[in-house]
Amino acid sequence: AILKRVGACRPAASGAMESSLVRGNCCTCGQGRVLGVELVPAGAGEQLCARAAEFRCCACIDEFGSEPVQRHDANQASVNWWASLEPPAKLADVPAGLLQLGRYSVELEGKPGDREDIVLVTDPSYNFVPGHGGHVWPAAAILAQHLLSSSARPGAKVVEIGAGTGLPGLVLARRGCEVLLTDVPWVLPLTDYNIQANFSDDDVRRPRTAQLRWGNDIDAKMVLAALPAPDLAIAADVLYRAEDFDHFLQTLAALGPREVVLAVAERGGIVDEFLGRLPGYGWRCEVRLSRNAVLAADTPEVLMLRLRPSSQPIAESPSAQGRPPPGRRGLGRAAVARRAGRLRL
Secondary structure: OOOOOOOOEEEEEOOOOOOEEEOOOOOOOOOOOOEEEEEEEEEOHHHHHHHEEEEEEEEHHHHHHOOOOOOOOOOOOOOOOOOOOOOOHHHHHHOOOOEEEEEEEEEEEOOOOOOOEEEEOOOOOOOOOOOOOOOOOOOOOOOHHHHOOOOOOOOOEEEEEEOOOHHHHHHHHHEEEEEEEEEEEOOOHHHHHHHHHHOOOOOOOEEEEEEEEOOOOOHHHHHHHHHOOOEEEEOOOOOOOOOHHHHHHHHHHOOOEEEEEEEEOOOOHHHHHHHHHHHHHOEEEEEEOOOOOOOOOOOEEEEEEEEEEOOOOOOOOOHHOOOOOOOOOOHHHHHHHHHHHHEEE
8 A cells, every 4th residue: 555644743752762662553554562663743742742642663664754654544453463462461361372371490509498489471472572571591590599599688679670571580579679670661561470470469579560671761760760779680681682782781870780690691702792891881790600400401601790880990990901802812701701610800
């Protein structure tokens, strides 16, 4: 069909597009629950934006920009089948067969009787959640066990970034930490399902959720409003694209946790590249190689990264001087960690 102009439009969101994306049903091409932005008529006042906005996916933004075009018939079925279903608010209302439920036991190392049994809700068929957020990755299980063994004190304020199913954060909440699980808006319904599966409504340990798109200052402020001055930020297997590193580190800077613990699967030197960015953001890092039985033989090694703010300027830090760039000469930092089992930066 030929798309026709119907009037000038402007983006409803401000700032970098990648940090203001939302998920919705495209009024131009008809795809459901895809990434894009909201557009409002150029002459509409701020009070009219909410009801005047229309959603346009990224593909249509690339093709048409914010130029007005003929709208897709909202009464027709969604063009795409994957992850196009609207998730109910309650897990109990999800039709049978759309999600998987399983039980995972996180055990304190050396103490077989000291464990947390967590019910995990996943979306392996991508009915509600596209991409990687609907699965449980080995790094999440390793991080959960590491945090259980590290004796995080009850009452500590913890924010999990890119939580997905939220396994590590759920374990810490069971141990009495105040936990806020964050992810992009289109993954949070699954995160909420996992909270509902493990905590009753009146459980004081019940975690909360908040949207957090990396590099989005408004989201970061909302997270801090919900959980001021977090003691700890955690994340599992969220570092797999180098183009996201700066936004991730900007988000950490905005949240200002006292400590960060990351479980990162090593894929093609990605860990070394991330470590190379840390001095510029004022972080020191300790790297440990995880030795965990949950890893299959063909699974990438998982490194534990413990970040803390630098106590002195990076330029004056002895650990930052006289060191070859990562991956350029000799062993990379991740390779050193494999040999020694531990490395401080």
